[in-house]
Amino acid sequence: MPTLEGNQLECVRGDRRLFRDVNFSLEAGGLMQVQGPNGSGKTSLLRMLCGLAAPAHGEIRWNGTEIRTLGSDYYGAMSYLGHLGGVKDDLTAIENLRISSALGGVEIDERKAHDALQHMGLGGRELLPAKVLSQGQRRRVTLARLLVCGTVLWILDEPLTALDTTAVKLMQGLMEQHLEHGGMIVMTTHQEIEIAALTTQRLQLA
């Protein structure tokens, strides 16, 4: 059973302390929503959880082992979608998806990438360069990665920005399905969204 734990996490930016003593424990099927006003350190916390930044104090454990020592074993079990989608303007939607999933450790063929994009409602636009796609459509290209990656833990930073109501519903279904199959999600969002999960916890940052 995979678990993600944070013990007494502290984040310092410059000479400002954003948060301290953040504790949580997340198990299979669990959803954690990180909440707080702008600038309260939600993105910083998420970047810590995926290993991009080191906490000023405290530790993050995946299955009981500190994530920094796990390295690529942890990266292979986790998908992080940040504010920046990692979508290249000059590449088509299909190329973007295939390259980003290859980076995530899963190489997919054209057919599978096509299906994933179709599922995300981008049917017929797979071969357009990403620069002509709208903000919401680019977001869908980014999110399509979740369909093919096969990772246990999803760390999503504002995954619903720029999405229309249909896409939000689609994402909601996708996340519920992931949780049902024993996945875990850590996410931030400013939108009201109800996601059915085995356990739901809210982490409030001041």
Add this chain to the structure above:
Amino acid sequence: MFLWIIQRDLLLAMRRRSDVLTTLFFFVIVVSLFPLGVGPEMAMLRIMAPGVVWVAALLASMLSLGRMFASDHLDGTLEQMLLSPQSLPLLVLGKALAHWLVTGVPLVLMAPVLGIQYDLPGDALLVLTASLLLGTPVLSLIGAIGAALTLGLRGGGVLVSLLVLPLYIPVLIFGAGAVEASTAGLGAGAHMSLLGAFLLASLVLAPWTAALSLRISME
């Protein structure tokens, strides 16, 4: 994965040809302007040629260093690379190699043509091309460290030259020296061996150092 990253960077370069051509044009223009400025004195041009071609290649390669990681940094692809289960040094090696294929190889191919302007004899042209072939990958590999360290900094362009130039100087000295030695009849073997040694050392050390620098810059 290594091949994926090279393929991707080449594809991006193909879609954005102007970036590639800027480097090549810079090289061609700098090298071609010297004979016009200095005058048509054959003996002098022949002596100057290796130095001028090498300095121009070095500056041209540095011109495009900023772009090596910057666009990936801006659109978030770099975060994905850092969080990839694939080995980061290998990804960096792939990116440096792609940078060389896009900026270095055209310079190497262009050099013999430009060498003719300087009335270099055939075997000197050969040595010049060979020394560039060994030396330009070193420029891309060392440049990757500088580019990674200055990622996202304001005025990174100036800083990258300050960081990288001292490390480029040995390559410049032995690269240009190889051609001079061969025209002087001493044989270019020793210089070429040293350039080869630089290449091997940077192949091993640079990707690893650049990967560490990227992790620091992204924190």
